[in-house]
Every structure is written in C-alpha cells, then in structure tokens.
Amino acid sequence: MTGPLEKVSTSKAFAGELNKYKFKSAALGGLDAHFNLFLPYLKSGQKAPLLVYLAGLTCTEDNGAQKGGFFGAASAQGIAILFPDTSPRGAGVPGEEDDWDFGTGAGFYINATKPEYSKHYNMYDHITVELPKVLEAEKLPIDLTRQSIFGHSMGGHGALVLYLSSKSKQYRSASAFAPITNPSKCPWGEKAFKGYLAGGLQEGADRYDATELIAKSSDPLHILIDYGTGDKFYQQGQLLPENFLKAARAAGYDEVQIRVRSQPEYDHSYYFISTFAADHVHFHANFLKA
Ligand SMILES: N[C@@H](CCC(=O)N[C@@H](CSC=O)C(=O)NCC(=O)O)C(=O)O
Numbered sequence: 001m002t003g004p005l006e007k008v009s010t011s012k013a014f015a016g017e018l019n020k021y022k023f024k025s026a027a028l029g030g031l032d033a034h035f036n037l038f039l040p041y042l043k044s045g046q047k048a049p050l051l052v053y054l055a056g057l058t059c060t061e062d063n064g065a066q067k068g069g070f071f072g073a074a075s076a077q078g079i080a081i082l083f084p085d086t087s088p089r090g091a092g093v094p095g096e097e098d099d100w101d102f103g104t105g106a107g108f109y110i111n112a113t114k115p116e117y118s119k120h121y122n123m124y125d126h127i128t129v130e131l132p133k134v135l136e137a138e139k140l141p142i143d144l145t146r147q148s149i150f151g152h153s154m155g156g157h158g159a160l161v162l163y164l165s166s167k168s169k170q171y172r173s174a175s176a177f178a179p180i181t182n183p184s185k186c187p188w189g190e191k192a193f194k195g196y197l198a199g200g201l202q203e204g205a206d207r208y209d210a211t212e213l214i215a216k217s218s219d220p221l222h223i224l225i226d227y228g229t230g231d232k233f234y235q236q237g238q239l240l241p242e243n244f245l246k247a248a249r250a251a252g253y254d255e256v257q258i259r260v261r262s263q264p265e266y267d268h269s270y271y272f273i274s275t276f277a278a279d280h281v282h283f284h285a286n287f288l289k290a
Helices: 062-067 071-077 123-137 154-165 187-196 200-208 210-215 241-250 270-288
Strands: 006-012 016-025 031-040 048-054 080-084 142-152 174-177 223-228 258-263
Touching: 016 071, 016 123, 031 062, 031 071, 031 123, 048 123, 048 154, 048 270, 062 080, 062 270, 071 080, 071 270, 080 123, 123 142, 123 154, 142 154, 142 270, 154 174, 154 200, 154 210, 154 223, 174 270, 187 200, 210 241, 223 241, 223 270, 241 258, 258 270
Parallel strands: 048 080, 048 142, 142 174, 174 223, 223 258
Antiparallel strands: 006 016, 016 031, 031 080
C-alpha cells in the first residue's frame, strides 16, 4: 500500500515554491520514492495544471529541478511541475548498481515483466497512476484533469511513450529534449528491453517504442522535440529522431501536430535543455490553459 506523504524540504523559487516529498511506493514494491513538485503561487481557490518532467539516465528527481531552468516560465504561466525519480532505489536485484545505463537511475519508464525486476521496476505505473493519486490525496492545488508531459533523453522517451500509450488520454501534449525515440533500435533501449522485459525486444517495440507507437497512431497529437547536432549520443545513434519523424510523417502527422527541431551545435547537457526550457513550457501552456 502507498504510504503517507512526508515533506522533506521546501525552497522558494521565482513566484512559487519547490517542495521535495517522499513516501512508500506500492508501485515500486514498498521502497521509498522521492519527488519534487514546483507549485506557482496561486490566487485563493485556484488550481494549477500539471506538467510532468521525466529525467534521463543517472538522474534523480533533482536534476531537472536544479538545472532545467523551467521555473520562471512555469510561475509566469501558473503551471505546476512534477519531477519524479528515474528508477526505484535499493531494490536489491543483483547487478542493478553495476551499469550507469541499466538498473538504478535507469528505470526507462516501463513496467518490468522479468520476475527479478517486476516487483520494483514499475516506473510506468508510478508516474501515470500512483503519483497523481498521491497528489490528489494530499489535496494540493493541482488540477489533474489538465496534465502534460516532457522529458530529457531516457525521460524524453518516457514522455513520448506515456503520451502515446496512455489509454485514458491522460496528457494533453508531450515534448522532449534529445529523446531516445526508437529504443528497440538503439543500444540503450535494446539493453533495457532485453533486461527488464520477459518478452525482450519485441515486447519493448510493441509497448514502449515511440517510433512504433506513432506509426500506429491516428489520434490528434501535440508533440515538440528538440535535439542538438553536437550531441554525442545523437551522433552515436542512441536518439534516432529521424526515424520518429519519418514514421510520424508516414502516419499523416504534419509540422503543426508533430514538430522535430534540429538545433545546430547544442550538446546533450542541461545547458541545451535550459536554452529551450521556456519554449517547452510555453508550448505546453497552449494546451494546459486552453
Ligand atoms: N555517465 C554517462 C553520462 C550520463 C548522462 O549524460 N546522463 C544524462 C542523460 S543521458 C540519457 O538519458 C543526464 O541527464 N545526466 C545528468 C546531468 O545532470 O547532466 C557517461 O559516462 O557518458
């Protein structure tokens, strides 16, 4: 059972505050889960729409909050931002601490189906089901009927996949910085899908690959992607944005519904993310405040 929420810290930022919380997570097999929540100051009785930020490999709930540069635009727009962690912590699965791109810090936003991982590695349910319930139970001034999602790298993959696969159309829009867009065709994704999923690469391609999902989609969509041409992981073939764009155009999506921008010389870092941070918050504001 999900445990009570405990506030760990609070810091004023722009016209709002960033609160860090922890609780015992049922989705993550009873382990402690941490998250950060940025809440803009609101008028009495007002509720903020929610933008969920998913971070990349090796990150925690702190990377995006500390280095993303999202709070100025979010407070001006009256948007709350939720920063979950990137994996369970302390599951005790042999080998989970051995690699930086698998196990701890690399949950890939999927529900694991291999027996050794399936008790704890359920980041998909943690983000889409458990965290909204926790926010609702706490009676925070957030309007959960208005949610959008964005992320970076592994978190960009998570944002696209959660947006495209969520049955209840939970999110109004998705955006991503340097996302892994075709994980069943790149080394990071292949390692994750083979490692976490009983059905291996095929299960990953069917359920958690944005390029495969967009190819089958006919719903109206609102997606923005930025990647840098100086990004070493793009150059190494980990991100494959061209595959996603090709599949999107073949499925009939135009530039207005799905925009993929190649940004000259930017790398994979938070310097790149913070450069386009306000752009992404404003993109989501169009749908969250509609
Ligand atoms: N340790 C790795 C580099 C890890 C890295 O660059 N992680 C990125 C996300 S990569 C895709 O998901 C990141 O966000 N790092 C945290 C940060 O604050 O920059 C290596 O040795 O190359």
